[in-house]
Amino acid sequence: MQSVGQGVKVTVTTVDVWLDGDTAFETGKYVYQYQDKGKPATDEGRYVAMEKRQKDGSWKLAMDMRVPAE
Numbered sequence: 001m002q003s004v005g006q007g008v009k010v011t012v013t014t015v016d017v018w019l020d021g022d023t024a025f026e027t028g029k030y031v032y033q034y035q036d037k038g039k040p041a042t043d044e045g046r047y048v049a050m051e052k053r054q055k056d057g058s059w060k061l062a063m064d065m066r067v068p069a070e
Contacts, residue, residue, distance in 0.1 A: 009033040012047075022053035023062075030066065045069040 014028040025048065032043040045068040051059040 007035055024051045024053075024059065025049070026051075043068060 009031075010033075011031045012028060013030070014026060016028075017024065017026045019025075027046065027048050030045060030047055034041055034043075045066055047064065047066045049061065049065075050063040052062045054060055
């Protein structure tokens with residue numbers, strides 16, 4: 001999140017996490033605040049992410065999808 005640049009604020013709130021074997025699922029909410037042509041702008045919505053357990057026991061992101069609020 002630190003790589004998004006100066007003046008950008010990202011807030012991620014995890015709502016739920018569950019495991020199914022070697023697959024982890026996470027759902028939550030995000031808010032992305034930034035400047036657009038010098039004016040404050042906000043993008044917010046929900047997300048779902050899926051991670052897979054690797055042979056060495058570590059976890060690797062397999063899929064990440066956002067659903068912007070309307």
